[in-house]
Amino acid sequence: MALIDGTSRLLIDGKLTSGGAGGFATVNPATEEVLGEAANADAADMDRAIDAARRAFDDTDWSTNTELRVRCIRQLRDVLREHVEELRELTIAEVGAPRMLTAGAQLEGPIADLGFAADTAESYEWTQDLGHATPLGIPTRRSVVREAVGVVGAITPWNFPHQINLAKLGPALAAGNTIVLKPAPDTPWVAAVLGELIAEHTDIPPGVVNIVTSTDHTLGAMLAGDPRVDMVSFTGSTATGRSVMADAAATIKKVFLELGGKSAFVVLDDADLAGACSVAGFSVCLHAGQGCAITTRLVVPRARYDEAVAIAAGTMGSIKPGDPTKPGTVCGPVISARQRDRVQSYLDLALAEGGEFACGGGRPADQPAGFFIEPTVIAGLTNDARVAREEIFGPVLTVIAHDGDDDAVRIANDSPYGLSATVYGADADRAARVAARLRAGTVNINGGVWYSADMPFGGYKQSGNGREMGVAGFEEYLEIKAIATAAN
Numbered sequence: 001m002a003l004i005d006g007t008s009r010l011l012i013d014g015k016l017t018s019g020g021a022g023g024f025a026t027v028n029p030a031t032e033e034v035l036g037e038a039a040n041a042d043a044a045d046m047d048r049a050i051d052a053a054r055r056a057f058d059d060t061d062w063s064t065n066t067e068l069r070v071r072c073i074r075q076l077r078d079v080l081r082e083h084v085e086e087l088r089e090l091t092i093a094e095v096g097a098p099r100m101l102t103a104g105a106q107l108e109g110p111i112a113d114l115g116f117a118a119d120t121a122e123s124y125e126w127t128q129d130l131g132h133a134t135p136l137g138i139p140t141r142r143s144v145v146r147e148a149v150g151v152v153g154a155i156t157p158w159n160f161p162h163q164i165n166l167a168k169l170g171p172a173l174a175a176g177n178t179i180v181l182k183p184a185p186d187t188p189w190v191a192a193v194l195g196e197l198i199a200e201h202t203d204i205p206p207g208v209v210n211i212v213t214s215t216d217h218t219l220g221a222m223l224a225g226d227p228r229v230d231m232v233s234f235t236g237s238t239a240t241g242r243s244v245m246a247d248a249a250a251t252i253k254k255v256f257l258e259l260g261g262k263s264a265f266v267v268l269d270d271a272d273l274a275g276a277c278s279v280a281g282f283s284v285c286l287h288a289g290q291g292c293a294i295t296t297r298l299v300v301p302r303a304r305y306d307e308a309v310a311i312a313a314g315t316m317g318s319i320k321p322g323d324p325t326k327p328g329t330v331c332g333p334v335i336s337a338r339q340r341d342r343v344q345s346y347l348d349l350a351l352a353e354g355g356e357f358a359c360g361g362g363r364p365a366d367q368p369a370g371f372f373i374e375p376t377v378i379a380g381l382t383n384d385a386r387v388a389r390e391e392i393f394g395p396v397l398t399v400i401a402h403d404g405d406d407d408a409v410r411i412a413n414d415s416p417y418g419l420s421a422t423v424y425g426a427d428a429d430r431a432a433r434v435a436a437r438l439r440a441g442t443v444n445i446n447g448g449v450w451y452s453a454d455m456p457f458g459g460y461k462q463s464g465n466g467r468e469m470g471v472a473g474f475e476e477y478l479e480i481k482a483i484a485t486a487a488n
């Protein structure tokens with residue numbers, strides 16, 4: 001990888017530097033080979049990064065110079081595009097992302113979406129004139145101004161790192177904030193490469209973007225707690241999100257959370273069962289199920305339960321987890337041995353809870369190296385089982401029976417999460433009526449795609465707070481100032 005020559009660096013205050021805690025290995029999850037080293041930041045590095053972001057916000061015109069910001073974000077998009085083939089190979093190697101997904105959400109999608117962030121800033125109505133009024137009898141001219149929140153601490157996971165890093169960076173910068181990004185320790189290079197490109201190929205001023213890779217999770221907690229940080233934007237597990245929210249409470253900072261999911265794929269009794277269940281099975285295999293919005297509960301008519309299980313198992317049993325560099329691979333490895341063992345522990349739990357496997361159930365015998373898990377269908381359980389309630393984050397689908405539309409809605413909503421949902425049914429109006437009752441932030445009806453730059457994404461309930469992407473995602477990074485000027 002020409003962009004990173006063996007060891008990646010931190011970006012702090014415009015300079016590429018090594019980490020105070022030395023380096024740590026980044027590993028290819030498909031082969032278990034060490035790709036190289038990433039800079040391992042310590043608390044002093046994080047402190048300098050926060051300080052640099054604070055000064056860049058307070059002492060420069062970054063937050064008010066929309067033209068500069070728009071130009072810089074487009075520069076970043078363009079330089080990422082120039083390097084897209086190197087980035088693709090890096091993403092496949094470090095994330096284990098199947099090559100086909102790098103044409104979309106794993107790489108090219110989020111790069112293109114930077115254009116949406118720049119366009120939004122350019123056309124945004126920053127000042128709204130509310131006109132004259134006489135509140136309390138005093139003639140007043142009123143306006144509402146939107147301005148940046150300040151310093152944003154962004155904490156991200158490893159599953160779709162470009163998507164999540166850039167869906168925070170783009171809108172936060174477009175809105176006028178400065179940022180400290182702390183990516184997941186499992187995928188440091190795909191974040192560090194942004195730092196290299198920003199430092200060497202854009203006019204983004206020093207301190208506006210800081211990228212701090214580390215194995216130390218407490219650096220994330222530092223961001224959440226530090227009074228110099230005005231907002232924390234977090235994507236990851238619900239457990240960590242809860243801790244981020246608690247740490248942020250001391251300074252009442254703005255908290256954006258995009259957390260876990262246990263989304264339902266509801267098949268109504270008039271649907272094409274074969275089509276719906278194969279789509280459900282296929283989609284849970286994408287990127288080995290490591291997507292927070294993947295529909296991992298298949299909710300099907302009770303009368304056709306066995307048929308539905310067989311169809312899903314037919315699809316998933318035919319998808320062999322394998323080499324993500326190959327163009328036809330759908331299901332690559334999971335990110336780490338720890339994650340593979342976590343998924344395996346849920347498979348063991350499914351049996352202990354009285355479930356059975358219609359396909360899969362463990363590690364593939366023909367893959368001695370790499371963190372692979374067989375696509376697995378769990379049957380014979382109800383929505384009360386832990387494997388139907390907890391996020392597994394692997395290629396695992398639990399099939400649950402329903403007794404009609406009301407029961408299907410009840411089951412879909414009977415979850416601590418509310419990130420996404422899918423409904424399949426032949427009668428589009430009926431499917432839309434079911435969809436309207438689902439407590440989830442995104443809903444797909446009969447195969448519609450909600451993922452795009454102008455669509456807001458986020459969750460109800462314990463799946464999070466706020467929205468990423470779309471104009472709503474941009475506005476998460478804004479404060480509102482009401483200005484009243486005496487008019488006489």
Ligand code: NAD
Pocket residue numbers: 155156157158159182183184185216217218219220221222224235236237238240241243244258259260261291292339342391392393
């Ligand atoms: P995590 O939530 O533990 O970590 C996400 C990010 O938070 C990382 O950058 C991590 O360093 C940081 N972090 C960890 N502890 C922190 C703390 N106390 N304060 C601030 N930041 C902290 O997620 P993970 O360990 O990468 O994965 C664990 C599980 O999370 C997965 O198995 C999966 O279920 C879930 N997950 C969900 C998503 C999602 O998008 N919803 C993404 C990845 C993982």
